Structure formats: structure tokens, C-alpha cells
Amino acid sequence: MASRVPPSFTRFSAQNLAILGPLRAGLADSKADLAKITGLSPSTVTARVDELIGLGHVIEVGDGVSRGGRRPRRLALRHDGGIVGCIDLGIDRTSIGLVDLSGQLVARIDIELDVAAGPHPVLQRVWAEFETMLAESTAYSQLLLRGLSVGVPGPVSAETGRVIAPSRMPGWNGIDVAQILGALAGVPVLVNNDANLMALGEYAASDRREPDQVFVKAGSGIGCGIIARGELFTGSRGAAGDISHVSVPGAPPVACSCGRTGCLDALASGNALVRELQAAGREVATVEDMIALARDADPVATRLLREAGSMTGGVLATIVNFFNPDRLVLGGVLSQSEVFVTGVRAMLYAECLPLATDRLTIATATRPDDCGLLGAGTVFLDRMFSLQGI
Amino acid sequence: MASRVPPSFTRFSAQNLAILGPLRAGLADSKADLAKITGLSPSTVTARVDELIGLGHVIEVGDGVSRGGRRPRRLALRHDGGIVGCIDLGIDRTSIGLVDLSGQLVARIDIELDVAAGPHPVLQRVWAEFETMLAESTAYSQLLLRGLSVGVPGPVSAETGRVIAPSRMPGWNGIDVAQILGALAGVPVLVNNDANLMALGEYAASDRREPDQVFVKAGSGIGCGIIARGELFTGSRGAAGDISHVSVPGAPPVACSCGRTGCLDALASGNALVRELQAAGREVATVEDMIALARDADPVATRLLREAGSMTGGVLATIVNFFNPDRLVLGGVLSQSEVFVTGVRAMLYAECLPLATDRLTIATATRPDDCGLLGAGTVFLDRMFSLQGI
DNA sequence: CGAGCTTACTCCATAATCAAACAAAGAAAC
């Protein structure tokens, strides 16, 4: 791979971004296309593209196929202009990956890591593992590390970037992950909630770019990310999408860690189901075990998953009526269970107005394992290729 | 008032809009301010403002006060450049108003009108009443009627502008209000859901311009409008915010017009409460009667209003957790009842995470009677002063 | 195989925009 690294990004002008945007999204790959899409004049496109080529951000990649006239000279982003480190911090498992400037995931590892060990030990371990992975990825280790993008399993303040009131991350309240990791890595760090990143990753990875989507991460916990008008919606506080502690209609008053009873997280999360299954005498340790059991037609596991689907669907029904998304995506481990997904579907169609569901697609994640890392990469690249810059 | 009408709007250039936007919003009233806010150079601002003055859209209105140097020459939009007719169609009462180009409501009348009489009779009556009102408003009848903006008490398709599946407007399904009224009036007509318009009107009228707001119209029916990132959010279908037929957690299975049971509209709407109160032997005809009864400490009316508040609050709790608005505004007739509002508040604070409510303001509408008409005006003017144009 | 058509791209005179110097008008300091 190219060892000559293009100059560091500072900021792009609005017009350069108008060129880079369609190139990045794959909506255009020639000057003519760019002129059509951006509305800029052909001469301006030529001038801007030449500048971007000179700066080393864009390259010509040979000729395209003719559409009845002169064939276009195809343009592309240089994806060797750097690399972004992506980290999806989980409760007991963390994924680490590399995303190139085109948004492709080009390397990943998974490590066992208990988030309860506390911010500093966890983040030091994560950084050490990342450095090892980067050094071993010979194709990419020469490239400039542009920064890190991290997903955490708890709310992240939109203003300060700190973790706030994370019910499942003891010792992390008020922690500034960007500052700690930034000190270790010496590069810019972005931090977001994991479900938000998964929503964005799914949106970027799938063909179905519906502008209004809801992504539900049903794993050991339950989270949710919102795409509104094609952009991540977090609310001014940064906590939008947090449905863990919504009361489930008509459910038993099971005590929740938040101090109330009947919360979705206490009733339908993977952790809650495993506990119930253990109470019923089954030998299960993880959510995956439980799903395997249900696949083997265990009646209790199957019933619990179906009920969890119903309860999740009941909460989502209100949200679908209210928000009217075009697409609802189920991700997380529980989405691997057909019974759970069926439960969600059945409840949604039963509880929603036809008006709200007749255009609604209910799907499972296109790349369930990767969407967290892909979303982390997307957030970073979108910011890098924006007026704001990194 | 000026009888010379400025030339018809066609489209504004992006830069002219950059000038008009801050002037319209009251964020700037001099060339220096405009340069600061828009980021355009002072010379460009001068050129654009001169052009807009020449076109008759902007005027100089004397000198401002010095802030330590030369005093500014104050600029303003010409609000005599036309007038917009606003119509808030209700189930049995319709408001008709005039909004000038600055967004001020300058005239209004209310008429008794049963929407069930059907589209053509209703819209003909509305247009006749509007013409009478306009002719009698001598200060404005000379001005150019730019168009009409209508709110209807049912879902409106975002794509076709037609009324779709309106549960409370028999005979209106699939009706193109814009086409019917446009044929009568000969001017452009915009149609939107009434709760959406009220949300926008409240947003425009209040000082608290929080970017993420939810407006709940609790009247004879229950509707809801969403402001996300400072803009009306309707979803691609146009029906976002429709919470009438959300199931109320733990409520009795009262039959609803939608064919299901336990819907919010069947339990907590003004109509539902009046029916229940009548069943309890009270002599009430309207929602206003019921509120008056509760003010006189009638125990049944008070209990019903409080329960309705709780049920509405229970549904809104899920929405607040999910959407995380900065502001929740209660409008419609029921918001005039302190008991109802208290019920909503109590349930919301009981059911929501502190994270979701610690920044949340729960308020009643600033101008409860006018926000529908104001919102209709806002929608029209925002569209007129956009690249899209009318 | 070439005339005519289509598509892709470039050149150039015109128009728009900008930064910077300048002018106007007032406030504050001495």
C-alpha cells in the first residue's frame, strides 16, 4: 500500500465538501455526475476536483463505461489517506476494528473484557489491544491514524461527551472516555452511545436508506438509536432513544435497577431472560445459550423469548405510532432468535394503526456483528468530511 | 396602508434567503448584524440588501441606537407585501385568520361548522366566510393574497397532501383540500394536520425556542406535533405524532372507533370524558362544560380529568424517554384544566428517568387559541421564504 | 466507415463575492 500519506486534513471548504459528499456516498464517480448532483457548474467541478487531486484526497481510477458518448474518467476517494480506530465497548466483550476512509471495516478483533473493572484499566487494555492489532495489520499500519471512535453501553452527554448515569457500567458515571483515550493515543476521540452507533452503522451498511429509521439493540440490555431525516437524532441531551426504563403495558411489577418496577430492561432484556430461565432450572450462562435452547424447542426458553418479543413490540408500538419510521431494524443477540422477532412483529401489527405500519419494514440488522464498528467509523468520517472537521 | 403591491415572489436566491432569514426571525436589523450572522462579507450584504430594497421586499426604517459608534440604519421586511389566509378546521368549529408577512395574526373569526357536512359544503362555506372577513379587514383587503394554509383534524399525506384515514372526519378520506380550495380561491393552498400546525405555531410564538419539542393537543380528540432540530417532523408518510390510538398501559378495554380497545383517544379525549360524565348523570354538553364543572369541584369531573391526565402522561412517558424533548407543551381545551395538567406532570415525573426529565420543561401553550392559525401562517411563510418557494 | 448524435470535459468572458482600505458618525477620554 501507499506509504506516502496525504497531508493532514484541516478543514474542507463548502464546495470541496459538496464534491466529497457524493464521492463518499457512491452517488457519483465522474465530473459529469458530480455537476448533476451538486448543481455546481461543470467548470467549478473541474476546478474543485483538480484541487482535491492535488491535495491527495481524490484520484482518477481509469475510464468508466460509456453511456452512449465519451466515456467518463472515474474518480474515487483515496482510501489510503488514513485509518480510523473503532471500538465497540460492551459489558463483558469489546470489539476493536479498523475502518478505512471509504467506511469499509478492514480489520477487527474481539476481546473478553469486563467493563466493571473501571474506566482506566479497561481503556488501557483496549488501547494496548488496538496498538497490537494495528501493528499486525501490515496493510494499514503505515497509514495515518486519524482518530478513534468509541461506542459505550450507556448514555453519553451530547454537550460534554461524558458518560452519564450508566446503569450497567459501575464506576463510569461522569467519565470522559475521549479524554482518557486521547491521552493514551494522542489522536482525536469521539464517544457515542453504542445503540446510536449501531443505528448509524446499519443505515450506512444497508441498501435501504429510508430517512427515518429506528434501530433496536436487544442484547443483554436494551437500547435504541434513532435516524431522523437521514441523520442520527440524539436530542440536545444526548440520551434520546433510551427505552430501557419504559414501563411495559400490563406487565408484572418486576424490580428494576433504576428503582422502579416493570421496566422493559428488567423484563425483556437478555440478562433478565437468562435469570428467569435459570430460576426455571435450566443450565444457561449466556443469552446465546438461551437462544440455542429455544432453537432446540425448549418450551420455557421459547415462551420467554416470545413474551420478551411481545413486550418489546408493545413498547415499540407507541414509538412507531409517534415517530412513524419507514424502517424498524432489530439488532443485538436477541434479534438472532426467530421467536423473539416474531413476537415483536405480531405485537407491532396488532397494536399499531395501519397508517403507521403500511409502509413500515421490520427487518433484522444487515450486518449484526459489525454495525457497531461501522457506525463508529461513520460518525468519525461524517465529522471529518464536514465543515466542522475533526 | 400601502396600496402599491410589491412584485410577485417567484424564487429567492440562496443568498437573498440568507439575508431574509435573519430579518424574518428578528435576529438582525442592520447590515452589520446581517454580515455577522450570515458570514457574508459586508460588501455582499450591501449588494443583496440593495437588491431586496429595489424589489420591494425590504425597507429602511430610520436609524437605530448607537452601540458606541456610528448608528445603524435599521432594516425591516415589508409586511405589506401580501397576506396569507389561515384556516384551522375543527370538528365542529373552524377558525379563520389573516397573517401578514411578518407572521403576525392580524384578523380572526370563529364560526360554527360541522365538518361531517362533507368536504365541498364545508370548504365552500369556509371560503365564503374568508372572503367576507378579508373584505371587511380594510387595512389588509388591498394586499395581495399570497395563498391559504389549512389545518385539518386528521392525518395528511406528506406526498399527496390528501387527507388519509381521518377517524373523525366522515366523508373526507382521500380528499384533496388544496385542490378544492385552490379552485375556489385561485391561489396556492397548503394543507397540514392541525396538531402539527399548533406545534409549529407554539414554537414560533414562544420565546423558548428549544429545538426539540413535543406539542400535545388535548381537545375533543388527542393529537400531537413534533418539532425536531427546530423543524416540523412529520415522517415520510406525514402521520408522525398520531398518538390517538396508542394503547394506554393498564387501562380498561373501552372500545374505540378504530376497532381496537384501550386507545388513548377512547379513554382520555375530551369527547370520551364528556360521554363518561354524562353516563354518571351530569348535565354536560361540551368539554368546556366539563372543565367548568371540575373548577366548581365536582368530584366525578375532577376525577375523570385527573385520570385522563395520568393516562396521557403515561403514554407521553414512553415518548419522552424515547424522543428526549427539551420542552413538552400542552394545548387544546383540556390544557385549560389544572387537574388535567397536574395529572400529566405527575405521571411523567413518576414514569420517566431523571435523565429524560431533568432538562424537560412541561408547559401549557403560550397562545392556546391562536397557535393553530399562527402555525398555518408559519408553514406558509417558511415555504415562501425558502429555496422551494410557493 | 463516416455522418450525426450523445456524453464528458475544458476554456474563457462575464458576473458575483471577498478582503481590505476608506469614509461617516457617534461615544469616550482627556
Add this chain to the structure above:
DNA sequence: GTTTCTTTGTTTGATTATGGAGTAAGCTCG
């Protein structure tokens, strides 16, 4: 009452973007 500083607004080359004309390079069909 003069000097100096601030703020507002205009004028002036220099820079930048634009749209249309022109060029390049393919297709298609008689």
C-alpha cells in the same frame, strides 16, 4: 473641545464561480 476609539457602512481592485461555447471521445445506424 479636541483626540482617539468604536461601530457602521461603502468603495475598490483581486479572487472566485458561472454559464455557454467549444473540444474530445466515444456510440449508432444507414
